[in-house]
Amino acid sequence: MRTTGWIVLTITALLGTLLSALDYSPLVLIVSPAEYFGDMYTAPPQGGATHVFFPGESVKLRIAISNWSSSPQTLLTTPGGPPDNLGFRVSRDGNAVNLGLAVDNMVRQTGPSGNFDVQWDRRMDLGPRDTLTVRADVLDKISTPGLYVIEVVHQMTDAEARLLRPQASRFQLEVRERSAETLCEIARRSALRAFLSGDYQEARNMTDQMLAANPQSFLAHVIRGDIAAAERSLLEADRSYELAIAMLEQGRDTLFLRSAGKFHLDDSLQALRSKRQRLSGR
């Protein structure tokens, strides 16, 4: 898709006059993580990867099929449900590897036409900007570091028999070796995973591990503040946020500062102050 000024030129609109190599559908295929927490305490992904994981960390994916045209489109699937329609090709550092993935049968449609669960069918209509999403989880724990590519393979087309546009049909992740430097990030992710699942005790334990790995971790105190806020202990939450802000202002969290540029630091400080203000406004 190309945009010039206010005029949106979709490549699909030009297809009628083109003879070039690949005539893709305006239905696009995108693979992205279903669970991720950014890269606060570790370097950004390397080698073209878009996300960093650590050995043993679960990898959960979302496979989205989205209509990027301005007119309704029809998805034509092959017989069976999502597990029958979606296959995967996995490589590590360019070499094929076996990795089990489980595809969910549940399909969610979101977008201007509404947000609801839908039944997978041989023909599925999608309005402009509507998206179908299917979950696929990596069953095996990935233990070997390296650059992984998980590519979705399929035979789905639109009503004009055009293949789905592989906008991001390859999920590229870096599985980074565990080290003393990564312990805090690994604990942070565990803390957030537990927090989002409502297991506040486990989340609190993980913040202890964050501080054990990085005693100056301001993010450990942010998460503790979030836990306290979720438990309605607003005073404790405010104290945690205040402490985190002070640590950040004083530049004590050197692990964070190593991976954060000045803009990232300012942005984080601003975000944290806003968070504290919102708490006091509650």
Place this chain on the structure above:
Amino acid sequence: MRLTQILASIVLTGTLSLAGTVAAHAEPYCPGYQRVYTIAPPPLVGVDVTADQDLTLRPADEQMYPCDTFSVEGSATNAHMTQDAIFTLNLRSHSDNLISQSITGPATTNALTIPAQSTVTFRVPAAGVILGSPYLNIDVVKVIRAQAKLAYAGVSYGLKVTITSRPGYNRGGSTLSAALPISVSPTTVYGTMPAYGRHQWFKVSLQPKGTVSLSGTLTNIHPTTDANYGTVFYNSAGQQLGASSSLWVPENGQASFQNHNYTNNSGQSLDVYIQARNVFWGFIEPFVITIQTTGLPTPILTLYLDADSNFNLSNPQSDHPNYVPGARLSDGVSVNLPQPLQLIAAYVDGAGKIIPAPSGVTSVTFSLNNTSAFTGIAMNSEAGTETDFALLATSVTFGADNTARVGLNCLDYGGFTTATVMDSSTTTPPMRIPKDDDLNQLPDAGWATPAGHVDSAGLAPDADNETDPAGNVHPGDGLVVFEEYRGFFLGGQHFRTDLASKDLFVNSQLAQGIGYTSSLLISVWNIMSTELDAADRRINFNYMNGQNSILGHYDQKGLVIVDALWNELGQFGLTGWQPPIATPSSNVFVQIYTQVIKYYSPDHNEMPPTQQDDPFDLAKIDQTIAHEIGHAVNLPHLDVPDNNIPCPPPSASWTVMLTRYNPLTTDINNCAWNNIPNVYRDAERVEFRLR
């Protein structure tokens, strides 16, 4: 009928014989010279009305000659409100000699009944054609006679006449301006010269001291009257240059002549028009005249590029001035590679007409020089390092059409080469493909983009100085002119980009695409992840031509927008770059935290977050994508002091770069969530930079 059949047999034999003769003299075979014209006579009005069309009064080229074929068709309309009319049409050699009255339509006994207020179509003869006899005027149509009965209110009618000559005969023009060019010596021509009838005109181009000489055999088929033949030479202004002595051809007899000559003593090249004519009552049928010349221009070995498979032998033109590698010639739209082309070699005369190869020349040798070998096929596709043009053969034999043709494959959208062809003694001037007379490495034809045509004249291939949008202070988009011309694969299709607008390449890995970034007033291309360098996101990674880099090349990168879902700081997005300046090439990551957005947006923001889809999610994600892309191209936040942003924001603050604006709330009527900015401010468009 029997006579017609016999005549047809004679003509057929003559045709076969003629075809062989024509080929021997390398004159293009004439598949029956056809003349079509229409006649619109006045209506026939009355009880019984007749009208003749006298074809002998028409221009010479519209008259029928012996051995021509003839047919006429048309329609007739009866204007009467209630009564039928009767219409007949017949063909005559002169007013009294009927040739044909058979007629198609609702006819009985060759008369058409035209119902009141109706139109009928007709054709004479009803089937086939009238074949003119070679014997005088028998079966040669001179008159078309129309008759109408009971045409009280009038019968209006129109005629379309079709006359076809014998193949190869009577090709001489009927006027000086229509003279048939003769470019091969010797050439033999054939035809008919009725009494004081149609002259035949031919034209030769003579070098100084060149001579044209005519000789021939003439047959007079008139039983009682002689014919008188003469050759007259004219210049292009119609002034007579010379004339031969006239020649009497006896009745029912033959005569030969030779040395009807003219020599060009003008000291310069001269077009000489030759009139062959009969100026008495005899009937020359046929004439066989051979035209020989000396001093014709030397045949020139010429090279043509055919890029659209429609090379015209009778008007040969090379496509290379308009050719752009990998582009359809008609409109510049990119086509698949390899793109099949053809190099065509032919000898041409001074008039640019293709002529046979000189005696002893049966083949030529094609070659390519200075052929590029860019890596890949476009700036971001494939990785091969082979040469960008490839000949399918080198030594090629001339074919029956007097050309030698070889396939040429184009393998790169920015490739170039120089082609030549040589015979045993000469080599053509080098043909640069694509044509680049101003040596700026860009096709003189320019190139097509979705935004329009780019004119390459005066462009420097290494320039990068787009200044859009108005007022922007950071010119250039990180792509030099040659790279924009060579183009990119974007969404699986090849495109070239224009120079009026900066180009930003984004691979959005979110279902929302590039969100509100469309308001950046530059060209934003949402490309596929496989279209960027897998390791470092460069968009122009194919910048080497053999051992040389594209002049002025700069490693430009695309932006990859990913979903990072959740963070504990409450940030909606995060962009990182290598200091000191945020540009696509210094960008490290662009992350959108969609779960944070969904948590903050009303009306669901339970903790832990439920990830319910809320009504403002999509708009906020669209704004956040534009916001983070803004950071990646050097735009700062619009940060209102003390977080005191009125809602809705005034126009000065109505920008996707607004920060600390959308609160965590369950209030579905919250003003900020109902007024999410979707554009950049003018001041921001001034500041963004791509290199």
